[in-house]
Amino acid sequence: MQTPEQNRSFTQLIEFEIEPHQQPALISALSVQTERLAQGFSGFLSASILASDDGRRVLNYLQWQTREAGEAAFQSFESGEQDFWQLIRAHRAKTVTFGSFQVMSSIERSHDNALHCNLVN
Known part of the structure; x- marks a missing residue:
């Protein structure tokens, strides 16, 4: 049986291609904006900002309870x-x-070092 769509969390991925010298400032700006979203909107679960090793890309990952x-x-x-x-x-x-x-x-690791898998289908 499939899980109803409203029970699935929702993830937004935003990838930026930039010049390497712009990467630190973009990361800083996205961090501020992401914190504002987290504090100002219910349904926020988590967020990450990832930087490529070559300095040319930044990925903003935002996860929400619902679409x-x-x-x-x-x-x-x-x-x-x-x-x-x-x-x-x-x-x-x-x-x-x-x-x-x-x-x-x-899949995630719990505080007791066990792995927990959650299949939502």
């Missing part, structure tokens, strides 16, 4: 005090790729 929570937060991100498009221009992103995903399976 609706993630989309509401992103709409705010687009029009907030430092809107998303301004952030892209300020850090001269060459390309920005957006992806939205529903979590179908996850």
Whole structure:
């Protein structure tokens, strides 16, 4: 039996391609924006900002309890005090790729060092 769609968490992935000298400033700006989203919107689960070794890419990973929570937060991100498009221009992103995903399976290590797998289908 399939799990209803509303019971699946929702993940947004945003990949930025930039010049290496822009990477630290973009990471800093995304950290501030991500913290604002986490504090200001219910449904936030987790976020990570990842930097490529070559300095040319940054990946912003945001996970939400529901698609609706993630989309509401992103709409705010687009029009907030430092809107998303301004952030892209300020850090001269060459390309920005957006992806939205529903979590179908996850695995994590617990405090007692056991592995726990969650299949959501």
